[in-house]
Amino acid sequence: MKKILLIVAVFGMVLSVVYGQQSRYLVFEFIKVESNQTYDFIEYKEFMEKLYQGAVNDKRITGWDFWSLQSGADPSEFQYITITYYKDPVSMMNGLQEEDLVRYGMIAHPHLTEKQVREKLNAAYNCMDLAQRSYMQEIAHSLDNFQFKKGTLASFDLMKAVEGRFQEYEKAEKEVFLPIHQNRIEKGLMGHWSLLRTALPFGSEAKSTHLTINVYKDYVQFFNAQEYEDMESTAEQRAAVEKGLKSRDQKWVYLATLENAIR
Template identity: 60%
Template sequence: MKKQLFVAILALFTSVSLSAQEQQYLVFEFIKVEPDRVLDYLEYKDFLAEVHKTAKEEGHISGWDLWSLQSGSDLEGENFQYVTVTYYEDPVKMMNGNNVDLLVSNALKAFPDMSEEAVRKKISDALEMRDLAIRSYMVEVARTSDDFEFKPGILASFDLMKAVEGKFQDYEKAEREVFLPIHEKKIQADLMENWRFLRTALPTGSEAKSTHLTMNVYSDYLQFFNSMEYEDMEITEEQQMAVEEGLNSRDQKWVYLATLETMVR
């Protein structure tokens, strides 16, 4: 059964439109921290950043981000404070990424003065102080052709979508053929820096809260608000119909606005 699941996941990953050399695999972790433990968690994130630097040097990951969330869902139980994004070169590394022993090994290399017992206790304490509410394994389907380099302080909106039943392929086609060119125009007009369209691999099924995510990156709040006011005056009636059809092929579940706090590249 496990082998069949892995084969199904692998088939899903390899069906993306980007070439094999360009594909990225990402794990999003939406995190809640108890109010009286926020300072403790902020201290832990510095430890985690050093561990992920080692993980990148060892070739286990290709990058890692920690974002603080400014706004998001009003639904009870879905008010997160942080989201981490871990980048991988291939799906096998991604599926093996959530391995405590590997985390401990990288931590011991990053902090050679710490004992294994001390490292395991630090990791255990950190797991107790936060609630990992959502972990999503994702594959990149499309992205803009920019050369923007991430740096702490930039903004991003994470838009979680669910494709309408029976319109999964229609929705993905709309994002690639209709919305991607719109975001390219925004970048050329200095109204956006980067855009990515991702497909959720796990969890899957009709009960999944979301099937896709778009990651919209801005240099600052001024660019973000100007982008919200953008209206393409050259859009044709046919293109407008395509936009409306694309919007009708998905349900926008919720949107999170975030600031990049720490990163490893």
């Protein structure tokens, strides 16, 4: 059954490309670093940024983010999140292979030989542990012109739709919660919002089925948003919100700060 669900999910992503829908495809990597390897990991980050910039320039990816967690996860679980953006599901599933990274490494560091670039890549991978990787498709987002910059704050809310209420949950996010977030953005209480559907891992054992990203330009905007109460909402709207909340289980909320965004 899980295999059938996976095939349906991937087939659905391919169809979205065939019919020309505008979607973004994102790969999340949750990274754990031991305290005695922090310095080495900083070097890894600086080295990899140049390689991913090369991939953006080559149009293999559309962007790469590096986030550091502020709260929401046990430090022994992971402390960083990277997001790689792709234009279609095929590119996402193919990803960037080691040969690609070596090539971009040699372009970014022309003084290094291929062997030296490979050695730096291996050293980079050895200083971290990939705790989890998730493949996702963006299925809804707010209308805004928010620019992701260093210091941007975001909460990553992992959701699991209640069994049998998958479509109901997505409808609630798009028709109930998106307008609420759009209103906050227009009031200057938020920068951006998006809803993502998990492509892999998929199935009943998956930790989450969806992810919402709530983006704020800084802590001032974040705390102002937490204190805001919409006194204009109607009883009907509040009932719709309550119904929407019951269609999913909010598994975890991770608060993170953007260290770098490559576009």
